[in-house]
Amino acid sequence: MKNPTEHLCADERTISKMLNNLPSEKDLSRICDILGAMNSGTRLKTLYLLLEGEMCVRELAMALQVSQPTISHSLRTLRQLDLVRVRKEGRFAVYYLADEHVSTFLEMFRQHAGEYK
Amino acid sequence: MKNPTEHLCADERTISKMLNNLPSEKDLSRICDILGAMNSGTRLKTLYLLLEGEMCVRELAMALQVSQPTISHSLRTLRQLDLVRVRKEGRFAVYYLADEHVSTFLEMFRQHAGEYK
DNA sequence: TAGAAATATGTACATATGTACATTTATTTA
């Protein structure tokens, strides 16, 4: 017996129309890269620390209790995706969040996680 | 010679204050999980497809050109993190985005990637 | 109640990834 609420599978034309509305391969690739870059305890904490203010490498290593090379690798990953930027001050490398996009992501995720029961 | 703009490393007290402002371990863990769940071409495309409207498993498999088990595994991952939800309609499993948080994430990332040169 | 259709799960394997160690480079100061 036919169920009136029965799901109707979309035809190929409808599906290909939906596919056209996806972000471009280039954009998808960048989004994936960003998600990957943020997807690490160390890097995520690094970003949230920088949300409070710029810090140099040694401070980050101290705060996160990881070795200097480890945090340096993390920072390179974040730098390559332009999530953080560096400013040289004497012999210190001072890191800070790249722009408000990044801050907004961080705030949003924090809010979402906070609301999640 | 002292450089007046020389960076001053924060003392332990300042750093521990910054650490207190981090999201809780629980929240960080959930954020990481979400980032990880979205960090896959198949799953990211799945989410963007569902942003256009709910779809059943077979449609998603067709659209993404992957096997049914593959998309099913992806959907389980997304389901477990409550990024998508299912509704049973007859013998079809109709998937849709869990809430506006997810839609907002997707729109934001798309916009960010679009603006990125 | 068979058989078919839709989906979910189990298992495995090749690849990707995070972090640690040692080392190098760059900058400062004594």
Next chain:
DNA sequence: TAAATAAATGTACATATGTACATATTTCTA
């Protein structure tokens, strides 16, 4: 200029992860 401090890079390895294959489960229909 030599020593010391700050940071970056090279390399390696153990672990995590995505996807494919086969199979099980559920639901509908003939």
